Each structure stands twice: as C-alpha cells, then as structure tokens.
Amino acid sequence: MLTIGNYTFTSRLLLGTGKYPNADIQREAVKASETNVLTFALSRIDLDNIGPDPIEQLDRNDFTLLPNTAGAKTAEEAVRLARLARSSGICDMIKVEVIGDPPTLLPDPVETLKATEILLAEGFTVLPYLSDDPMLALRAEQLGAHAIMPGASPIGSGLGITNPYNLQLIIEKANVPVIVDAGVGAHMMRPKRCNTERMRCC
C-alpha cells in the first residue's frame, strides 16, 4: 500500500505515459503494470493539427492522474501549470518539476521549494521532484510535501541510482513516501545498476 496525502494506492509503482509507440501498447503496458497512478504532462494544443487525446485512450476511472509541471523554469510557471491541471476537475495531485539546467534537466531546488510551498497553501497534494539531496528532501517534507520524488540520476539518462548512499539517507529520514524518479532506466537494466525494491522506496 502507498498513501500520499488523502490517497491510498495498492501499487507502489507510478507509471509515466510518454514514449509509447502506440495506444494499444500503452494500454497493455498500463494494464500489466497494475499501477494506480499515471503521470502526464501539460502541453498547448496545436489548434491547426489536433490529434487524438492521450488520456481519452485510457479508462480514467481506473487511475489517479498525476500531472507534472514539466516545462517550468520558475516557481511561478510551475504554479501556473498546476492551477491549469487542477482546473480540469479530475486531479488535485501535482508533481512539481522546475528545471534549472535544461541540458541535464536537473531540478532547480530553490524554485521547486518555492512552488511547493505555494501549492500546498492552495490545497494541492504536492510531490516535488528533487535532486537526491537528503537535506533538500527534509526541507520539502518540513514544508508539508506529501511525498518526495528524488531523482535517481538525470531525467532520461538511464544511469540508474548514481548515489545510493544519499537515497538511503533520504528514505531513512523521511516520514512521507519516497518515490524514486528519473534516470532509473528500463526495467531490464535495473538489477545491474540499482535495487529500488531492496531500498524500500516506492
């Protein structure tokens, strides 16, 4: 079981929804994962070329949506995206993602905490994406974050957990769920580079 704020999930796995070759494979992957939570990003609609809606391809009643604030470079932009996501009326959880260094997609810790504080005050269920810094994770928890999402390594790098000691410290100190996010790599790669199950992170 996994409890994040007022939500309780039977699966500890949160599943991304990007990069599937087609909707059928995505549906099969989501079903096989047995996840309760699917992550999404927000994007402007190309009004001259409106394609199929990704979330209409899934049965939304079976999942809780976790939108992120990808694309935000400041706390202000992240808050704006979070408010837009919640205005959909179908989710109030938000993964706060504020990128500080575009080449590596590493998060900006100052802006992330600033956005986290604002969104918590507005009643969101907030999951900040952070670097694997134990003190930063502690600060986020002290603000009231409902879960901590430390990156295993830079987004998309597939490097696995580059600093298991830091991650272990975060997990030991945290009183909220720790969800290892980013850089974990394909499942078949994970035993070589990391062992998130043994570390008891989500």
Add this chain to the structure above:
Amino acid sequence: MEVIINQQKRELPNHVTTIEQLREHFGLQNTVVMIEHNGKALSADEQNDTHITAGDQIEMVRFVGGG
C-alpha cells in the same frame, strides 16, 4: 474578433463569444481541455460562463504523455 490563443493571433467568427463556444469551434467540446483566460485558469463551470472579448489572451492546453 481577434484574440490571442496559445500565443498566436486568431480571428474568431462572430458567433464565438464564450469559452464554451470556443471549444466547440475547435471541436474540443468532448475532451478534457484546460483553459487559461487572461491569466486565470478556468474551472469547467467558469468555462461555460466566461465571455470572450477582442484582445483576450487564452491558453488551451491538455494532458499529454509525460513522466
């Protein structure tokens, strides 16, 4: 009437005067679309009631695959 949607100038037909009609104009009445009108994110109810005037800045976004 000219408005700015997703940072592009667009000319809307005369019958489009509300956000709800704007969604219909683009064939988006049955999908989850999030709308910001002059800097304010609109709930579904607010979308129905919000009127558009010339020069308004509107963002129309939706959920896409992401992690």
